[in-house]
Amino acid sequence: MTLLRLFFLVTLNIALVGNVWANDPPSPDMPEAMYTLKTTEPERDVGYTVGDKLSRHVQLSVKKPYQLIETTLPIVGYERRYRGQIIGIELRQIQHGKKQFKDHTEYTLDLEYQVFTNDATAKMAFLPAEILKFQGAKKDDIVQIRVPSWGFRVSPLAVFGAVKIEQDMSTYRPPFLIQPYPEKQKLVACLVVLGISLLALVYILGNRAWLPNMGKPFAKTYRRLRKLKPETANISVALTHLHQAMHIAGKTSIFSDNIEQLYQQQPALKNIDAEIKQFFQLSRAVFYENKLNQLDATETLAWLKLFCRRCRDCERGLKAIR
Numbered sequence: 026m027t028l029l030r031l032f033f034l035v036t037l038n039i040a041l042v043g044n045v046w047a048n049d050p051p052s053p054d055m056p057e058a059m060y061t062l063k064t065t066e067p068e069r070d071v072g073y074t075v076g077d078k079l080s081r082h083v084q085l086s087v088k089k090p091y092q093l094i095e096t097t098l099p100i101v102g103y104e105r106r107y108r109g110q111i112i113g114i115e116l117r118q119i120q121h122g123k124k125q126f127k128d129h130t131e132y133t134l135d136l137e138y139q140v141f142t143n144d145a146t147a148k149m150a151f152l153p154a155e156i157l158k159f160q161g162a163k164k165d166d167i168v169q170i171r172v173p174s175w176g177f178r179v180s181p182l183a184v185f186g187a188v189k190i191e192q193d194m195s196t197y198r199p200p201f202l203i204q205p206y207p208e209k210q211k212l213v214a215c216l217v218v219l220g221i222s223l224l225a226l227v228y229i230l231g232n233r234a235w236l237p238n239m240g241k242p243f244a245k246t247y248r249r250l251r252k253l254k255p256e257t258a259n260i261s262v263a264l265t266h267l268h269q270a271m272h273i274a275g276k277t278s279i280f281s282d283n284i285e286q287l288y289q290q291q292p293a294l295k296n297i298d299a300e301i302k303q304f305f306q307l308s309r310a311v312f313y314e315n316k317l318n319q320l321d322a323t324e325t326l327a328w329l330k331l332f333c334r335r336c337r338d339c340e341r342g343l344k345a346i347r
Contacts (some may be wrong), residue, residue: 052158053268055168059088062170064154070177075143075149078117081152083134083172091159093123093132098157098294113142115149134172140179161256242270243337250330255323262331264308270333274340281305291325293339 065082073079087093099119105112118137123130138152155172246266253259271279275287275292281302288295307325310316 030084035223044067052167052169053158055087055091055170059091060085060170063173064172064175065177067177071180073177073179074182075140075179078239079138079140079152079177081136081138083132083136083155085132085134085157086129087132087159087170088129090162094158094160094167099155106253112151112153113140114138114152115141119136140227142179143181144179145181147178147180149176151176160292185257193300226264241337241340242273243333243340246270247330247333247337250326255324257317257320257322260317260322260325260329261311262328264311267304267329267333268308270336281309291340293342294336296339297335300335304329304332
């Protein structure tokens with residue numbers, strides 16, 4: 026009980042001392058040459074409503090021997106009045122810092138206020154001026170620095186009464202514009218997706234050498250095979266082009282008995298191992314068994330073009346398309 030009573034008395038004493046300083050007659054102003062003051066106010070000064078919080082930052086550099094009397098710092102929750110009326114702006118939080126230097130002291134104050142006033146129409150309000158007092162070298166040498174007030178406007182929560190827009194126009198107010206931001210964002214997103222899809226389609230189905238990985242052996246061979254007409258003589262031409270592409274891709278002469286060397290250089294081609302073996306069977310039938318005239322030129326060339334395309338997709342790192 027004794028400790029509780031002592032705590033209560035100490036708290037009451039601090040509050041009374043702060044109240045005495047708050048209501049103390051003004052002290053002389055500190056000479057401007059003895060300090061520098063800088064304040065950082067909220068970014069905007071309009072559009073606040075009841076309940077909103079505003080923060081301001083105060084930087085103060087005071088030459089020695091003056092030292093801040095900390096009991097004169099603003100009191101959280103203290104009701105400010107102007108001409109006897111409560112202004113409705115309450116200090117909710119305060120943080121202060123202090124740095125000592127050889128010839129001066131730097132103080133920082135972070136003040137957070139909350140709006141507790143409202144009206145039927147927009148009205149002017151102020152973050153109150155704060156008076157900070159400093160002790161000089163002598164006991165009775167007390168001076169003060171006034172942190173200036175800052176004005177802003179408090180808006181009503183709702184419109185009071187009927188509003189006739191034709192009577193509420195101002196030459197300073199720009200015309201009302203349609204804000205197409207959501208629709209514009211959706212349109213841009215759709216265009217981006219469309220562009221990416223088209224690029225992917227061109228990359229997968231394209232035949233131009235200037236695209237990435239377009240200059241590889243099977244890509245070049247596929248462009249050549251696409252130009253071949255469905256004639257019997259062109260079967261040999263297509264097979265020759267494909268053999269050359271395999272030799273380049275495998276970095277050696279590739280035949281049916283050393284396909285593994287091709288897979289070592291191009292592992293992705295192993296995904297179409299069955300088609301590659303079928304290709305060598307077709308090549309043997311044409312070049313060694315003289316069965317060229319027994320083949321259907323249209324069907325055989327169509328298969329060779331599809332096979333070359335699948336090889337091209339594998340060397341690009343794409344999933345082979347049937």
